[in-house]
Amino acid sequence: MFTLQLLGTAAGGGFPQWNCACALCDLSRRDPVRCTPRLQLQAVVRSQGRNVLLNAGPDLRVQIEATPTLQPRPENGRRNTPIDAIVLTSADLDQVLGLLLMREFQPLRVYATPLVRRVLEANSFFRMLERVPQQLTWVAMLPGEPFELLPGVTCTAIPMSDDLPYYAKSFGASAEPGQAVVGLILASEGKKVVYTPAVGQISEALYQGYAAADAIAVDGTFWSDDELQRAQPGTPLAREIGHVPMSGEDGMMAQLAKLRGPRKVFVHLNNTNPILDRQSDERKAVLAGGWEIAEDGWEL
Amino acid sequence: MFTLQLLGTAAGGGFPQWNCACALCDLSRRDPVRCTPRLQLQAVVRSQGRNVLLNAGPDLRVQIEATPTLQPRPENGRRNTPIDAIVLTSADLDQVLGLLLMREFQPLRVYATPLVRRVLEANSFFRMLERVPQQLTWVAMLPGEPFELLPGVTCTAIPMSDDLPYYAKSFGASAEPGQAVVGLILASEGKKVVYTPAVGQISEALYQGYAAADAIAVDGTFWSDDELQRAQPGTPLAREIGHVPMSGEDGMMAQLAKLRGPRKVFVHLNNTNPILDRQSDERKAVLAGGWEIAEDGWEL
Numbered sequence: 001m002f003t004l005q006l007l008g009t010a011a012g013g014g015f016p017q018w019n020c021a022c023a024l025c026d027l028s029r030r031d032p033v034r035c036t037p038r039l040q041l042q043a044v045v046r047s048q049g050r051n052v053l054l055n056a057g058p059d060l061r062v063q064i065e066a067t068p069t070l071q072p073r074p075e076n077g078r079r080n081t082p083i084d085a086i087v088l089t090s091a092d093l094d095q096v097l098g099l100l101l102m103r104e105f106q107p108l109r110v111y112a113t114p115l116v117r118r119v120l121e122a123n124s125f126f127r128m129l130e131r132v133p134q135q136l137t138w139v140a141m142l143p144g145e146p147f148e149l150l151p152g153v154t155c156t157a158i159p160m161s162d163d164l165p166y167y168a169k170s171f172g173a174s175a176e177p178g179q180a181v182v183g184l185i186l187a188s189e190g191k192k193v194v195y196t197p198a199v200g201q202i203s204e205a206l207y208q209g210y211a212a213a214d215a216i217a218v219d220g221t222f223w224s225d226d227e228l229q230r231a232q233p234g235t236p237l238a239r240e241i242g243h244v245p246m247s248g249e250d251g252m253m254a255q256l257a258k259l260r261g262p263r264k265v266f267v268h269l270n271n272t273n274p275i276l277d278r279q280s281d282e283r284k285a286v287l288a289g290g291w292e293i294a295e296d297g298w299e300l
Numbered sequence: 301m302f303t304l305q306l307l308g309t310a311a312g313g314g315f316p317q318w319n320c321a322c323a324l325c326d327l328s329r330r331d332p333v334r335c336t337p338r339l340q341l342q343a344v345v346r347s348q349g350r351n352v353l354l355n356a357g358p359d360l361r362v363q364i365e366a367t368p369t370l371q372p373r374p375e376n377g378r379r380n381t382p383i384d385a386i387v388l389t390s391a392d393l394d395q396v397l398g399l400l401l402m403r404e405f406q407p408l409r410v411y412a413t414p415l416v417r418r419v420l421e422a423n424s425f426f427r428m429l430e431r432v433p434q435q436l437t438w439v440a441m442l443p444g445e446p447f448e449l450l451p452g453v454t455c456t457a458i459p460m461s462d463d464l465p466y467y468a469k470s471f472g473a474s475a476e477p478g479q480a481v482v483g484l485i486l487a488s489e490g491k492k493v494v495y496t497p498a499v500g501q502i503s504e505a506l507y508q509g510y511a512a513a514d515a516i517a518v519d520g521t522f523w524s525d526d527e528l529q530r531a532q533p534g535t536p537l538a539r540e541i542g543h544v545p546m547s548g549e550d551g552m553m554a555q556l557a558k559l560r561g562p563r564k565v566f567v568h569l570n571n572t573n574p575i576l577d578r579q580s581d582e583r584k585a586v587l588a589g590g591w592e593i594a595e596d597g598w599e600l
Binding site for chain 1: 532
């Protein structure tokens with residue numbers, strides 16, 4: 001059996017965002033009970049005292065120091081960590097920058113698709129993780145091929161998108177389809193959790209994965225397709241940057257309305273999403289629709 | 301007049317460090333009053349409500365949200381920041397990663413030497429700061445040439461070292477000597493502060509800069525030359541990685557013993573430095589020697 005814990009539930013930039021004084025960010029600074037600040041997305045899979053991080057976000061150092069189960073223990077020597085490995089679901093900066101915070105000559109095992117590995121290895125900053133032999137061990141993760149993540153816990157990547165982040169556009173994902181962004185199916189005897197913080201569309205395979213799960217952590221970045229544009233003209237639509245919005249006839253809630261088996265949990269909330277305000281109508285609609293809205297620290 | 305505030309005073313990795321269970325890191329987790337946790341190095345120069353960051357460290361998001369004077373204000377529009385610019389003293393990851401956290405389409409002005417700019421612009425991650433026109437404006441900072449940082453506040457870079465960080469070794473600093481690592485002299489009418497978190501040696505020019513200052517923030521990374529090696533065999537000596545240790549006949553305190561004018565403050569404390577323990581003999585020796593040991597939040 002395993003636990004998936006959410007150490008951060010905000011999208012990139014966190015909540016509030018450093019340069020944002022919108023009604024929501026402002027409210028979170030004035031009334032953190034009504035509109036609670038959130039760290040950037042980070043999850044960890046825990047089983048029998050061992051941990052595997054799902055991605056490595058920019059707030060990782062703070063999240064480790066706030067989570068005793070992720071801290072080193074003096075009885076295990078001067079330098080040690082209960083973190084066995086990291087699984088990367090994309091090469092997005094918000095999912096990989098934390099790796100650069102984990103570079104104190106500590107051996108790390110990183111599961112990534114060959115495409116994501118290629119993108120990151122090409123970046124000079126990652127040489128900081130290659131200073132001593134075996135500092136970084138890459139393990140190829142191929143969509144559809146289950147592997148053992150922790151004893152008794154398997155992980156299977158689901159292809160989600162071929163869109164590489166802006167900084168890596170020159171790579172081209174066509175030679176390795178389905179590897180730019182993946183979701184994860186985590187399974188042990190009697191438990192299945194699907195982790196999909198970025199959902200650009202719901203394929204039949206993804207829907208079937210959701211239907212077979214006990215809990216699903218689903219992309220809750222945006223409430224509506226145009227909310228980023230309304231906050232800042234000239235920015236893209238939600239669907240253009242790989243996120244199905246929650247609301248609307250073709251939104252996430254509508255598409256998954258008939259899914260009644262799993263616990264349905266929204267994660268990766270952008271600072272523009274009105275559900276961040278506990279008193280908003282949008283939040284009430286989400287809860288009334290049978291969804292949960294994750295808080296930092298929650299366990300699935 | 302200006303204020304230099306220290307938002308973080310630990311060296312890279314912070315204190316405690318994520319994978320370290322040494323006596324000091326362990327003590328800081330058990331007894332944070334005696335051995336207080338510290339965020340990674342970050343400073344800000346403030347004058348008349350405007351701010352310039354000195355470097356941009358990995359903990360910057362947390363530091364901004366803990367510092368109301370650095371937060372956007374709703375009366376200035378949805379997206380805004382009281383941060384005018386960032387001055388980089390090196391291309392070290394611990395001094396630049398925060399720039400990648402400030403990428404929400406916000407125009408930024410960055411002062412850096414041409415060498416540091418060249419190193420960073422070559423890194424693909426920095427394309428995330430070039431998504432809209434004028435997002436990032438580089439201003440060339442040349443050692444020895446004063447420039448106006450804020451109204452009435454000048455800044456002058458002092459050459460400190462030609463050592464580029466490990467990830468950028470291939471660049472070679474020889475064509476642009478004195479540009480890999482710099483210190484900063486900040487001056488306004490009636491006030492002079494020198495900011496030198498990395499001091500590999502004390503040149504005559506640097507000593508004269510210190511002597512003319514009201515306050516100096518000085519490299520306090522290591523107490524002794526071999527403390528990193530004692531914590532983890534195979535790692536380098538303090539002096540090999542550009543840090544004069546505090547103690548010893550040729551240490552920082554000995555070399556600056558005759559300097560009686562300025563307030564002398566140690567910053568950039570590594571997690572191995574025994575002065576982090578308020579009850580240590582080393583800390584008492586530092587204080588008895590006329591030095592101060594900076595705490596997060598202090599103002600100079």
